[in-house]
Amino acid sequence: MLDIKFIRENKEKIADAAEKKGIDLNLVELLELDKKRLSQLQYIEELQAEKNKLNELLPKADAEEKIVLLEQAKAVKEKLATAEPEFKIIKDAFDELMVKVPNIISGDTPIGKSDEDNVEIERNGEIPKFDFEIKDHVQLGKDLDILDLEKGTKVAGFRGYYMKNEGASLMMALMMYAMNKLIEKGYSPMIPPTLVKGSALFGTGYFKGKEYDSSVDEVYEVASGDKEADGKSSKEKKFLVGTAEPSLLAYYSDEVLKEEQLPIKIVGYSQCYRSEIGSYGKDTKGFYRVHEFMKVEQVVLMAANEEESIKMHDDMLEISKEVHAELGLPYRVLKICSGDMSAGKFRAYDIEAWMPSRDNFGETGSASNFLDWQARRLNVKYVDKNGDKKHVYMLNNTVLPSPRPFIAILENFQQADGSVLIPEVLRKYMPGGVGKITPKV
RNA sequence: GGAAGCGUGGCCGAGCGGUUGAAGGCAACAGUCUUGAAAACUGUCAUGGGGCGACCCAUCAAGAGUUCGAAUCUCUUCGCUUCCUCCA
Numbered sequence: 001m002l003d004i005k006f007i008r009e010n011k012e013k014i015a016d017a018a019e020k021k022g023i024d025l026n027l028v029e030l031l032e033l034d035k036k037r038l039s040q041l042q043y044i045e046e047l048q049a050e051k052n053k054l055n056e057l058l059p060k061a062d063a064e065e066k067i068v069l070l071e072q073a074k075a076v077k078e079k080l081a082t083a084e085p086e087f088k089i090i091k092d093a094f095d096e097l098m099v100k101v102p103n104i105i106s107g108d109t110p111i112g113k114s115d116e117d118n119v120e121i122e123r124n125g126e127i128p129k130f131d132f133e134i135k136d137h138v139q140l141g142k143d144l145d146i147l148d149l150e151k152g153t154k155v156a157g158f159r160g161y162y163m164k165n166e167g168a169s170l171m172m173a174l175m176m177y178a179m180n181k182l183i184e185k186g187y188s189p190m191i192p193p194t195l196v197k198g199s200a201l202f203g204t205g206y207f208k209g210k211e212y213d214s215s216v217d218e219v220y221e222v223a224s225g226d227k228e229a230d231g232k233s234s235k236e237k238k239f240l241v242g243t244a245e246p247s248l249l250a251y252y253s254d255e256v257l258k259e260e261q262l263p264i265k266i267v268g269y270s271q272c273y274r275s276e277i278g279s280y281g282k283d284t285k286g287f288y289r290v291h292e293f294m295k296v297e298q299v300v301l302m303a304a305n306e307e308e309s310i311k312m313h314d315d316m317l318e319i320s321k322e323v324h325a326e327l328g329l330p331y332r333v334l335k336i337c338s339g340d341m342s343a344g345k346f347r348a349y350d351i352e353a354w355m356p357s358r359d360n361f362g363e364t365g366s367a368s369n370f371l372d373w374q375a376r377r378l379n380v381k382y383v384d385k386n387g388d389k390k391h392v393y394m395l396n397n398t399v400l401p402s403p404r405p406f407i408a409i410l411e412n413f414q415q416a417d418g419s420v421l422i423p424e425v426l427r428k429y430m431p432g433g434v435g436k437i438t439p440k441v
Numbered sequence: 442g443g444a445a446g447c448g449u450g451g452c453c454g455a456g457c458g459g460u461u462g463a464a465g466g467c468a469a470c471a472g473u474c475u476u477g478a479a480a481a482c483u484g485u486c487a488u489g490g491g492g493c494g495a496c497c498c499a500u501c502a503a504g505a506g507u508u509c510g511a512a513u514c515u516c517u518u519c520g521c522u523u524c525c526u527c528c529a
Contacts, residue, residue: 045498073509
């Protein structure tokens with residue numbers, strides 16, 4: 001969400017951002033509603049001022065004056081009774097549109113329509129060459145008895161999976177490695193809730209509109225409410241998060257921080273749930289796109305300074321690069337183009353690891369800078385050195401998701417004998433420090 | 442499962458139909474005094490919105506209602522506490 005004053009003053013910039021992001025936005029209507037809203041608000045406030053005046057006079061009035069005053073008071077009451085519902089209609093329409101106003105985009109964001117227009121800015125690591133017939137991660141998972149997609153589908157349905165044996169250990173090792181790496185870099189670790197109220201998801205931009213819409217929002221809604229202490233079901237809707245980001249950021253919702261507290265850096269570990277509603281038929285084979293997985297995510301809340309936030313954003317990307325490099329995965333970095341950016345984003349990168357079976361890179365991380373767009377929705381402010389209140393800037397980045405780096409590790413580090421080498425940095429987290437997974441047969 | 446309460450500013454706490462946006466205290470901040478600190482004293486001290494401004498409006502958990510007028514009365518929702526019981 002943006003400030004209405006900012007919208008009034010930066011019409012062109014916002015219209016431009018909406019167009020480049022491919023978002024349909026009726027800015028003229030919004031500004032028209034804004035005017036109506038203000039004039040109606042002023043009218044109501046005048047009536048209320050009149051009402052307050054009469055209420056001050058009434059107790060002091062004598063019987064005769066009282067009759068006159070009461071009559072006036074009733075007239076004001078009636079006017080308010082018609083003016084207020086009118087205002088509510090305008091306000092609701094206004095709010096509905098406000099929520100859709102996209103953030104502006106950074107000057108260095110490439111302009112494009114879709115992910116095909118993202119710009120590769122960097123590539124590191126050597127793409128492996130194999131002198132034997134390679135297997136994909138599905139086959140490797142089966143041969144090594146570490147990943148069972150069939151049983152996963154039997155029990156959990158489409159896109160279900162089981163991690164087994166060294167696969168389960170490797171997954172945990174990845175998470176532990178990512179967690180510890182970030183803690184060492186000064187991030188505070190958190191395990192946030194994954195079953196949350198709508199406000200956390202709305203606040204971070206995971207609902208496209210004011211309310212959850214199961215046809216477009218990639219979020220699971222939990223059908224049954226919580227059981228209250230009295231045994232009745234709560235009416236408050238609950239959702240499963242698709243990443244730790246909403247829970248981590250909503251921790252600070254409705255709070256006013258002090259500038260000295262900033263930046264706040266958090267690394268969170270959570271299970272992530274994705275309905276993949278917008279990805280029918282995409283990546284239907286294997287482990288690449290699944291409904292639930294584990295992920296380590298980093299978020300930063302910082303003072304409102306665009307230049308500093310860009311630096312922070314780049315620093316966060318550096319961490320992802322370091323992680324990929326340490327795991328020994330060839331990777332590339334993409335600058336996300338306007339058309340592939342969600343409404344709230346100001347600037348974004350993706351990082352992709354090489355996956356031999358795809359004969360291509362596959363997304364393993366995404367770093368985003370939202371400026372204050374999320375902080376306005378979540379109502380997170382800070383008092384700056386001059387005592388002024390401002391909304392904080394919020395940024396987030398994937399440190400490591402679980403399934404995709406797992407794919408990359410299996411496929412890149414497979415050996416002619418069918419075994420897979422485990423990256424050095426993960427071995428201390430493996431039981432017995434094991435460095436290799438070998439076929440079971 | 443049974444019973445009784447309670448939600449007021451950063452915190453504690455008064456108010457229970459009309460100059461109450463809200464007494465009092467604590468904390469905080471600024472100043473006086475002091476070599477410095479403490480103490481004492483003086484002052485400032487909720488948030489959001491509107492207006493160039495004097496200033497105006499809203500907010501006492503949230504929502505709805507009664508009333509000319511609601512922190513105060515009624516209803517609903519949410520949150521919390523205590524006691525008994527049960528379970529561990």
